[in-house]
Amino acid sequence: MLPTLEFDLKTGKLTGSTGWSKxxxxxxxxxxxxxIDPKTNPRxxxxxxxxxxxxxxxxxxxRVSQNRLTLLVDGQYVMTLRRT
Structure with a gap:
């Protein structure tokens, strides 16, 4: 399974899956x-x-561009997420 993320900036909440855990x-x-302050299973x-x-x-x-969200750490690209 692929990871999924849903952002609700109005409430400041993140939900989704790592691909294995909620x-x-x-x-x-x-x-x-x-x-982002994610919480998942302790193990x-x-x-x-x-x-x-x-x-x-x-x-x-x-960065947001063409239905893609790119996340950066210290100016370096770490992942790009595609809107489904």
Whole structure:
């Protein structure tokens, strides 16, 4: 399964899945800055899940273009999400 993320900027909530576990948390956006505080099971299912959640925690900037959301850490692209 692929990871999924849903952002509700009005309430500041994040929901979705890592592909194995449900994901929820908090999200804040201001201009192009983004802070994500994901919460998942205390024991990740595998190394991908651990890396995915860790990357979300480190996100500081975002870009939106052509139905894609690109997340950046320290100015470096870490993942691009496609709208479904």
């Amino acid at each position: 994901l929820k948390g908090d999200i804040r956006a201001n201009a192009d800055q983004l802070t 990740p299912a595998n190394p991908f899940e651990t890396s995915f959640v860790d990357a979300l925690r480190q996100v500081s900037l975002f």
